[in-house]
Structures are given as structure tokens and as C-alpha cells.
Amino acid sequence: MEGGVMDSPDESLIRTDSEEIALHGLCSPKRPLYRFSGLALMCLLGFGSYFCYDNPGALQDNFKSDLQLSTSRFVLLYSIYSWPNVIFCFIGGFLLDRVFGTRLGTIIYMGLTLIGQIIFATGATMDMFWLMMVGRFVFGIGAESLAVAQNNYAVFWFKGKELNMVFGLQLSFARVGSTVNFLVMEPIYNYVSQYYKGPQCIGVVLFLAALTCVGSMICACLLAIMDKRAESLLKRGQGQEKEVVRITDVKDFKGVFWLVTIVCIAYYVAIFPFIALGKVFFERKYEYEPAAANTVNSLIYSISAIASPVLGYVVDRTGKNVSWVFISICITMLAHGLLAFTYVNPYIGMITMGLSYSMLASSLWPLIALVIPEYQLGTAYGIAQSIQNLGLAVVSILAGMIVDAGGYFMLEIFFLGWLWISLITTMAIWMLDIASTDGYLNMTPGQREKYDECRKTTDSLEREKLLSGDSTSDLSADDLLQPHSDIHIRNRYLSRIGAPLPIHAKGPTYRALR
Amino acid sequence: MLFKMFFCKLSCIFLILLFINVCHCSQRVLRSWINPNCGEICDKKNLTTVWLRADGLNDTLHYVWDFSGSPSVLMAVTSRSAELEIKWEEYVLGKSKSLRFTETPHYTFGIVLRKIYEFNDINDTGLIDTVDASNINILHPRSFRWDRTFFSKTNELVELHMEGHDYNNAEDKISRRGKIKLLFNGFCSLNHSHITPHMLHSENSTQIDLIIDHLQTNTSFLQSRFAIEVLLVSEGNSNSTMIIDGKKTLDDEHTPGIFEVDEIRTPNNNYDNGIQKMGAYIQWKPVSYTTAERDVTSSTDLIHYPLIVSYNHTKAMKNSLLFAFYDENVTQLLVQKINVSMGLKGDRFYKKTNYTTWTFIVGYGTPPDEQFSYLVIMIISIGIGLPLLIMISTGLYLCARRFRNQDSNVLLNR
Numbered sequence: 001m002e003g004g005v006m007d008s009p010d011e012s013l014i015r016t017d018s019e020e021i022a023l024h025g026l027c028s029p030k031r032p033l034y035r036f037s038g039l040a041l042m043c044l045l046g047f048g049s050y051f052c053y054d055n056p057g058a059l060q061d062n063f064k065s066d067l068q069l070s071t072s073r074f075v076l077l078y079s080i081y082s083w084p085n086v087i088f089c090f091i092g093g094f095l096l097d098r099v100f101g102t103r104l105g106t107i108i109y110m111g112l113t114l115i116g117q118i119i120f121a122t123g124a125t126m127d128m129f130w131l132m133m134v135g136r137f138v139f140g141i142g143a144e145s146l147a148v149a150q151n152n153y154a155v156f157w158f159k160g161k162e163l164n165m166v167f168g169l170q171l172s173f174a175r176v177g178s179t180v181n182f183l184v185m186e187p188i189y190n191y192v193s194q195y196y197k198g199p200q201c202i203g204v205v206l207f208l209a210a211l212t213c214v215g216s217m218i219c220a221c222l223l224a225i226m227d228k229r230a231e232s233l234l235k236r237g238q239g240q241e242k243e244v245v246r247i248t249d250v251k252d253f254k255g256v257f258w259l260v261t262i263v264c265i266a267y268y269v270a271i272f273p274f275i276a277l278g279k280v281f282f283e284r285k286y287e288y289e290p291a292a293a294n295t296v297n298s299l300i301y302s303i304s305a306i307a308s309p310v311l312g313y314v315v316d317r318t319g320k321n322v323s324w325v326f327i328s329i330c331i332t333m334l335a336h337g338l339l340a341f342t343y344v345n346p347y348i349g350m351i352t353m354g355l356s357y358s359m360l361a362s363s364l365w366p367l368i369a370l371v372i373p374e375y376q377l378g379t380a381y382g383i384a385q386s387i388q389n390l391g392l393a394v395v396s397i398l399a400g401m402i403v404d405a406g407g408y409f410m411l412e413i414f415f416l417g418w419l420w421i422s423l424i425t426t427m428a429i430w431m432l433d434i435a436s437t438d439g440y441l442n443m444t445p446g447q448r449e450k451y452d453e454c455r456k457t458t459d460s461l462e463r464e465k466l467l468s469g470d471s472t473s474d475l476s477a478d479d480l481l482q483p484h485s486d487i488h489i490r491n492r493y494l495s496r497i498g499a500p501l502p503i504h505a506k507g508p509t510y511r512a513l514r
Numbered sequence: 515m516l517f518k519m520f521f522c523k524l525s526c527i528f529l530i531l532l533f534i535n536v537c538h539c540s541q542r543v544l545r546s547w548i549n550p551n552c553g554e555i556c557d558k559k560n561l562t563t564v565w566l567r568a569d570g571l572n573d574t575l576h577y578v579w580d581f582s583g584s585p586s587v588l589m590a591v592t593s594r595s596a597e598l599e600i601k602w603e604e605y606v607l608g609k610s611k612s613l614r615f616t617e618t619p620h621y622t623f624g625i626v627l628r629k630i631y632e633f634n635d636i637n638d639t640g641l642i643d644t645v646d647a648s649n650i651n652i653l654h655p656r657s658f659r660w661d662r663t664f665f666s667k668t669n670e671l672v673e674l675h676m677e678g679h680d681y682n683n684a685e686d687k688i689s690r691r692g693k694i695k696l697l698f699n700g701f702c703s704l705n706h707s708h709i710t711p712h713m714l715h716s717e718n719s720t721q722i723d724l725i726i727d728h729l730q731t732n733t734s735f736l737q738s739r740f741a742i743e744v745l746l747v748s749e750g751n752s753n754s755t756m757i758i759d760g761k762k763t764l765d766d767e768h769t770p771g772i773f774e775v776d777e778i779r780t781p782n783n784n785y786d787n788g789i790q791k792m793g794a795y796i797q798w799k800p801v802s803y804t805t806a807e808r809d810v811t812s813s814t815d816l817i818h819y820p821l822i823v824s825y826n827h828t829k830a831m832k833n834s835l836l837f838a839f840y841d842e843n844v845t846q847l848l849v850q851k852i853n854v855s856m857g858l859k860g861d862r863f864y865k866k867t868n869y870t871t872w873t874f875i876v877g878y879g880t881p882p883d884e885q886f887s888y889l890v891i892m893i894i895s896i897g898i899g900l901p902l903l904i905m906i907s908t909g910l911y912l913c914a915r916r917f918r919n920q921d922s923n924v925l926l927n928r
Contacts, residue, residue, distance in 0.1 A: 064811055065860070065861070065862075069811070070809065070811045071810060071811055280771070284766075284771045284772070284773060285766075285773045340764070341764055342764075343762060343764075403770060403771070403810065404770060404809055404810055404811075405770065406767050406770065407765070407766030407767045407768070407769065407770035407771060407772075407810075408766055408770070408771065408773075409764060409765045409766050409767050409890075410767050410890070413890060413893055413894075416897065417893065417897065420897050420901075423901075424901065
């Protein structure tokens with residue numbers, strides 16, 4: 001996880017005079033100004049990829065008519081983005097940690113994103129579908145791994161400070177990228193279509209969109225320079241041991257985690273593939289003009305851009321995550337129901353969906369952090385994201401086929417089915433949680449604190465028991481039931497030979513035993 | 515145990531559905547003849563006049579699909595004993611009253627595909643009424659050479675395929691290569707047609723599917739589109755008017771991407787003895803397919819224009835079956851025309867695929883209402899039923915456990 005630890009020379013532990021001056025100057029990495037300009041760059045870093053990701057969605061009609069794509073083929077442009085990331089999400093993050101380091105990794109991934117978009121645009125210009133697919137493939141690898149890198153940056157710069165807000169803002173800004181895309185692409189297309197026709201027109205528009213990636217590339221470089229400077233001045237990461245996560249940890253993940261993953265899939269497949277096909281749905285069912293259809297369709301993004309940080313704050317204060325998830329899913333079902341079974345103004349349905357979606361995003365993802373120890377979080381989130389990508393890829397293809405064969409009404413029924421699955425799964429999480437940890441996940445933050453304290457007390461009690469040397473008390477019922485991690489066994493060994501336990505071993509830090 | 519019960523229920527539902535399906539096809543029995551009692555005259559002249567009778571319990575619906583003049587359909591409602599009589603010698607000459615039923619029909623309705631317009635959509639609006647006369651060509655469907663390419667009949671379904679080719683009109687000196695196809699279907703029950711857009715038809719309706727297939731366009735028109743003029747003739751007060759109406763649907767399951775049904779209904783007239791008499795309707799979905807595959811992506815809009823009243827009945831019906839049927843002097847006849855154009859702004863015109871369609875239903879009575887399909891109903895009922903079942907069974911289980919606990923407590927307390 002630590003960006004440039006290996007590069008740091010030992011002698012830099014002693015500060016030179018010039019560094020001393022730099023630390024107290026206007027551009028000191030310690031000052032908020034430095035950090036928040038870094039934050040701005042971090043947000044802009046993702047702008048290009050999010051802007052370009054939904055280019056086909058914003059121009060769905062034009063794509064289909066100018067390049068003569070069927071709905072199923074059109075949706076392939078999204079699947080080829082998601083499919084590789086079922087694996088590459090993992091690999092990208094892994095390479096970032098082990099090989100590239102965050103700075104170089106970010107630039108490499110940003111470069112891949114940019115190159116992908118350029119290939120995509122070239123393919124469109126020449127009306128070669130396979131080349132467009134190649135472009136989206138490269139773009140996808142770059143963009144998803146870039147998101148991991150973005151998170152890394154946020155953790156390095158804001159850990160223990162404003163990290164939650166920063167995550168929220170990054171998500172918001174990603175949504176801003178998508179929203180701007182939906183609002184801007186149609187006018188740009190109309191403008192360009194005065195000069196170019198057919199595939200060339202699409203190509204030119206996509207090349208213009210690639211400019212946002214160039215902008216993000218510049219941000220990536222600036223951020224790398226700032227990060228390098230901050231690292232060398234603040235001596236970040238020095239004197240710490242390198243922590244390594246192993247793939248085999250996955251098998252010890254709790255049942256609740258896997259259920260949360262199922263909710264991730266089942267819920268998100270009812271949102272993203274819907275947005276991908278939504279524009280034409282609004283044009284057909286509600287007879288909206290293309291531009292107006294885009295606006296309604298992008299409402300979910302615009303709302304989540306505003307609501308995510310706010311609702312995130314609400315969840316932070318109130319806790320009760322499972323209840324929030326449950327309520328969000330119910331409201332989303334209501335929203336989809338309004339769109340499927342009524343002619344009520346689609347703005348109502350989409351605003352409802354946007355709010356419930358933001359609420360779900362704020363309450364669902366922290367669940368993983370509550371059931372998985374901190375040192376495994378990256379892996380856990382990686383798995384969730386990868387499996388979610390798998391779900392999105394499969395469902396996107398299915399959704400296209402359903403529209404072609406059974407129409408948009410069946411598509412809505414299909415999405416409602418998925419939401420139904422996520423609702424049932426949430427109920428399962430609720431029950432499992434009550435049964436296994438007295439409803440820890442659905443506690444308020446205050447209750448959780450108390451619970452944690454109590455647990456600490458029982459832990460220390462057990463330790464005392466262990467240290468008392470009563471060998472038969474060694475195997476409590478709890479011990480027999482729970483699988484032991486290496487660290488658990490080592491700590492017990494240390495306790496028994498009377499060696500002092502390392503202070504951090506009580507906490508959730510991890511060290512590989514090799 | 516629970517699952518067993520669930521599957522039992524499910525299979526019950528299936529059986530009921532199956533039963534409904536089987537029961538369906540006995541509402542009318544179809545019988546049909548090509549050129550009934552005609553003989554040599556028709557063979558010589560390559561005529562096609564199909565008489566289809568759909569016998570119900572109380573009445574008979576007659577359809578005559580005719581290609582001796584402009585393609586026309588006559589629909590008549592009679593008692594079960596009525597027969598069709600055609601005086602073929604007069605009929606081929608287009609004389610009036612050469613076609614009649616042995617009993618006076620309760621109600622008659624007819625349509626004629628009178629004209630095909632080819633218009634040069636210079637401003638790419640998709641609308642024929644924005645184009646001036648110099649950019650419109652009129653083609654008369656009767657000037658095609660009509661061949662019967664397919665005919666099949668059972669008691670449940672009658673299907674006729676006609677192909678018009680080698681257009682040649684001596685008056686206008688216009689000749690065209692390419693063809694137009696007309697597919698006629700007669701039905702015995704309420705169901706969806708097998709031809710996309712899968713219109714919902716009842717036993718009281720017939721479907722007409724028009725395809726303009728690689729018809730040569732006017733070489734001086736660069737942005738050709740086609741439009742059809744249809745003449746609608748209904749018995750009834752000539753001062754009333756037919757009603758044109760667009761209905762929104764929720765369900766586009768049968769016609770993906772199309773959420774509207776357009777229809778024209780004849781005014782319902784009061785009969786002499788005060789009983790409301792049923793009228794006719796024609797119904798279509800505002801979609802035209804541009805390839806033979808007929809999927810959502812290869813479709814364009816079908817635009818209809820306001821109804822026009824036609825006062826000169828004779829002129830309007832000339833050269834069609836309806837002229838041969840309706841007495842020239844009938845005053846109680848409502849004659850109206852409607853234009854329908856195929857194409858939408860920005861769809862790159864007819865020349866893009868050289869294929870365009872219009873599918874519509876002609877029926878008697880009120881148009882049937884679209885209902886959710888069994889699949890949808892089943893999904894919804896499982897969606898609502900299963901969680902309820904889980905909740906109820908959990909509730910019962912908890913109750914039972916508490917009850918048992920109480921029981922054992924009672925024993926302990928003793």
C-alpha cells in the first residue's frame with residue numbers, strides 16, 4: 001500500500017535546511033491549501049474516465065443509427081468494459097502495490113485509459129466495430145485500476161483526517177463526470193453533425209471527449225509531483241514495516257461479507273444496465289426528445305453527486321446500516337415500479353431512485369468495513385467490486401437481449417426481480433447478524449462503541465485466562481468453533497511462553513508470518 | 515414440505531392456463547374459398563377474391579379480400595345462414611350490386627387501399643403534409659400485377675399472401691420495378707398475431723400486413739418516403755364521424771419499444787329499435803419495420819394524419835370491391851379517408867433498407883384490451899407470494915416454538 005517506501009533513501013530521515021524551509025513555506029505539504037489542491041487533482045483525476053465511460057450511453061441513438069448497431073451489440077460496448085475487470089480489478093490493484101507504486105501506477109493506468117479512448121474513437125471513425133471493442137477493452141482496464149489508485153492516493157493523504165468526506169467527494173465527482181457527459185454530448189454531437197456525417201461524426205465527437213482524459217492525465221502528473229514532494233518532506237511511510245495481504249485470506253471471510261456482495265450485485269444490476277438503456281426507454285415510453293430523455297436518465301447521477309456525501313454523513317451519524325439498506329432497496333423497487341406500471345412523470349421515479357441509490361451506496365459499502373478487519377479491506381473491496389463487475393457484465397448482455405425480445409416492460413420486471421433478490425438477501429443479512437453478533441451491523445455508532453468495548457473486555461479476560469496457565473481452559477468452546485488465523489495462534493503462543501504481546505497485535509493490523 | 519406445496523400450486527396454475535388456452539380456439543370456426551363459384555373467368559383473368567366466413571354461436575362474420583381492383587376488404591355481419599353471392603360476369607366489369615349476401619347484413623364495413631404516395635421529403639421532417647404536390651407521386655395499387663403466392667386454410671387460421679409487382683399505370687405513364695406484398699390473416703380467437711408487431715386480435719378481426727419491398731423510387735426524388743391512403747366505409751350516419759384515438763399501453767412485451775396503439779372506431783349508432791349497434795374498428799401500432807427481421811432497432815415511426823370526410827361516395831369507391839357491393843344510392847354511408855406515412859425524421863429514408871411495413875387489424879365490435887401475459891403475472895405473483903409465504907411460515911414456526919416452550923414450562927412448573 002505504501003507508495004514510494006522503497007525509493008526513500010535512508011539519509012533522508014535527517015531533514016536538511018532547505019527541506020525545513022519548504023515545510024514552513026506557503027507550499028508546505030502540511031498546510032491545508034496543499035492538501036486540498038491535491039484533493040482537487042484527485043477528483044479531476046477520475047473525471048476523464050467517468051466522462052468517457054458513458055459516451056455511448058449519451059449517444060445511444062446516434063451510435064445505433066450511425067454505426068448500425070443492434071441493441072445487443074451496443075450493449076457489448078459496456079460489457080467489454082466490465083468483463084475484463086472481473087479479473088483486472090484484482091490484478092490492477094495488486095500490481096499497484098507490488099510493482100508500480102501509486103504514482104507511476106496512476107500515470108500508467110491513466111495512460112491506458114487515454115489510449116483506450118483514442119482507439120475507441122478511431123474505431124468509430126473507421127466504422128470498425130472490433131476496433132471499438134479493443135478500445136473499450138483497453139479503456140476499461142485503465143479506468144477501473146485507476147479507481148483503485150485514486151483510493152490509494154486518498155488514503156495516503158487523508159487517512160485519519162477527512163477520509164470519508166474525500167471518498168464521498170470522489171464519488172460525487174465521478175458522478176459529475178457522468179452527468180456532464182450526458183448533458184454535453186448531445187449538443188456536441190449536433191454541432192459536429194453539421195460538418196461530419198455517420199461514423200465520422202461519432203468518431204470526431206469521441207476524439208473531443210478524449211480531451212477530458214488528456215486533462216486527467218495532466219492532473220495525474222501534477223499529483224505525482226506533489227505526492228513525491230510531500231513524501232520526501234514529510235518522511236511518510238518511513239520506519240514502518242511493509243504490510244502484505246495474501247490471497248488465501250479470502251477463505252476466512254465471514255458469511256455476511258458474501259451476502260453483502262450478493263446485495264452489491266443484485267442491487268447494482270438494477271441500476272447501471274437500466275441507465276445504459278434508459279435513454280431510449282424514456283424516448284419511447286414517455287415520448288421525450290433525445291435531449292430531455294438524457295436529462296431524466298442522468299438524474300440518478302446528478303442526485304447522487306449531491307446526495308452521496310450528505311447521506312454518507314447521515315449514515316455515519318445514525319448507524320443502523322442494515323435498516324438503511326433495506327429501506328433503500330424498498331424505495332428503489334417503488335421507483336422501478338412507478339416506471340414500469342404507471343405513466344407518472346418519470347422525474348418522480350428517477351429522483352426517488354437517485355436518492356435511494358445514494359442512500360444504499362452510503363450504507364452498504366461500510367458494511368464490508370464492519371465485518372472485515374482493516375488489513376484485508378483492500379482485498380475485500382476488490383472482491384466485491386470484481387464480482388459486481390461480473391454481475392454487471394452478464395446482466396448488461398441479458399438486458400439488451402430482453403429489450404430486443406420482450407420489450408422494456410419485461411426489462412423492468414427483470415430489474416424488479418433483481419431488487420427482490422437483494423431485498424431477500426438483506427433480510428438474510430439482518431437475521432444472520434442478529435444470530436451471530438447481536439445485530440452489530442444494525443447498531444448506532446454509540447452502541448457499536450459500547451459493544452466493541454465489551455468485546456475488548458472479554459478479549460482481555462480470555463487473555464488473562466490464557467496467561468493463568470490453566471491448560472484445560474485453553475480450549476474454550478469458542479476456540480473449538482472458530483478457525484484460527486496464523487496471527488491468533490502466534491499470539492496465543494507468545495502469551496503462553498510469557499513473552500509480551502506486541503501492542504499493535506491487539507488491533508487489527510496484520511503482518512505476514514513467513 | 516413448503517416447496518412441495520408451492521410446486522403443487524404452481525402446477526395447478528399451469529394447468530388452468532393450459533385449459534384456458536385450449537378453450538380459446540372454439541369461438542369462431544373459419545371456412546374460406548378462393549373465387550367462390552367462379553370457374554374459368556377468374557383463372558383467365560388471374561383474379562383473387564377470397565371469401566372467409568367465421569361462424570360464431572349467434573352470428574357469422576364474412577370477410578371478402580379482393581384484388582380485382584384496388585386491394586379491398588369487406589366485412590359483413592350476418593345471421594349464420596347468410597351466403598355470399600357474386601355475379602362474376604358483372605363483377606369483373608366492376609358493376610355495382612354484382613356482389614351481395616343472401617340476407618341483408620346487420621352491419622358492413624369496408625376498407626380500400628386506394629393510393630400509395632411516394633413523397634420527396636426534402637426537409638427531412640417525415641411528414642407528407644409539409645411537402646408540396648410536385649414532390650409527391652401517386653401510385654395506384656390496382657395497377658400492380660397481383661399474384662397469389664401463398665394460401666393456407668384451417669379452421670383456426672386462414673392466411674393469404676399476395677404480391678403486387680411490375681407496376682404500370684398507362685394514364686400517368688409511370689412504371690416501377692419491385693413489389694408490394696399484402697399478407698391477410700383471419701383468426702378464430704383472442705391472441706397475438708405471429709407477425710411482429712404481434713397485434714392483439716380477437717375472433718372478430720382480420721389482420722393486414724403491408725410490405726413495400728424494394729419498390730423502385732422516382733429517380734428524381736432523393737429522399738423518398740412512402741405513405742398510404744386508406745378509404746374507410748361504414749354503414750351509418752353520413753354526418754357523423756369516425757373517431758381516431760391513440761392509446762398508451764404499459765406493456766411493450768409483444769411489440770418491444772412500442773407503447774402506443776392507434777385506432778379508428780366508427781361511431782356507434784342507435785339502431786331503429788333503440789339497441790346500440792356495434793361498429794367496426796381498425797387498429798395499428800405506430801411502428802414501421804425497415805427489415806424483414808422486424809426488431810426494435812430496425813424500426814421507424816408510422817405517422818397518421820387527420821381523417822378526411824369524402825362526400826363523393828361513388829368516386830371514392832370506384833375500382834374496388836366496395837363499389838360492387840354498396841348500392842350507389844345508399845345515403846346511410848359514412849366514407850372517410852386517412853393517410854399514413856412511414857418514416858421518421860433522421861431515419862435516412864426509404865432507400866436505407868428499401869423495406870417498410872404497416873400492420874393493422876380490421877375488426878368488428880370493440881377492440882380487445884391488452885392484458886399482462888401469463889409470464890408477467892406469474893413473475894409478479896411469485897415475487898409477492900414467496901416473501902409472504904416465507905414470512906407466514908416463519909411466523910407460524912415462531913408461534914409453534916413459543917407454544918411448545920410454554921408447554922414444557924407448564925410441565926416444569928408442576
